[in-house]
Amino acid sequence: MSKKWHLRPKWLGLGLICFGVAFSAGAFTKQYQQQAAIRALINQARDAWVAGDANALSHLFTPDGVLIVPGQRWQGQARIRQEVSRFAQQYADVKIDIQQIIVADNRAAVEWHYEDTEKATGKRNQADDAILIDFKDGRISRWREYFDTETPVGKP
DSSP: HHHHHHHHHHHHHHHHHHHHHHHHHHHHHHHHHHHHHHHHHHHHHHHHHHHHHHHHHEEEEEEEEEEEEEEEESSSSHHHHHHHHHHHHHHEEEEEEEEEEEEEEEEEEEEEEEEEEETTTEEEEEEEEEEEEEETEEEEEEEEEEEEESSTTTTO
C-alpha cells in the first residue's frame, strides 16, 4: 500500500470531526437564539403585568393559550385580556423582580418576587411566584403560576 492510502482515513476522520463540530455549533446557536427569544418573551410578560397592559400580555399568548393562577383558569386571548384588564382596574404599583429563568426546549420555569397595591384599600401585597410556561410558535401556550403569599422574600 502506498502512503497516500494511509493518509486518507485520517483526513476523512478529520473531515467528519470538523463537520460534526460545525453542525453542533449551528444547533447550539439555534438553541441559544430560541432560549434568548423565550427569555425576552418572559420579560415582555413581566413588563405587561407591571404596566397593567392587558392587550400586550394577551398578545404574547397563542389564540387558544391558557393562563392559570390559583383558583382561576383563563383560556384564549380575549379572556386573558378581559381578566388582566379587570386586575389592572383593581391593583396598582405592580413590581416584579425576576429571580431566575430556566429554559429547556419550548418550556421555561420562572421564579419572581411580586408586589402590588390594592386600589380600594391601599393594602400592599407580596408573593414569591413559581411559573411554568410552555411555548408554541414563539408565543405562550400555557402559563401555570403558583405563589406563596405567606413567606415571600422581603416580607416583615
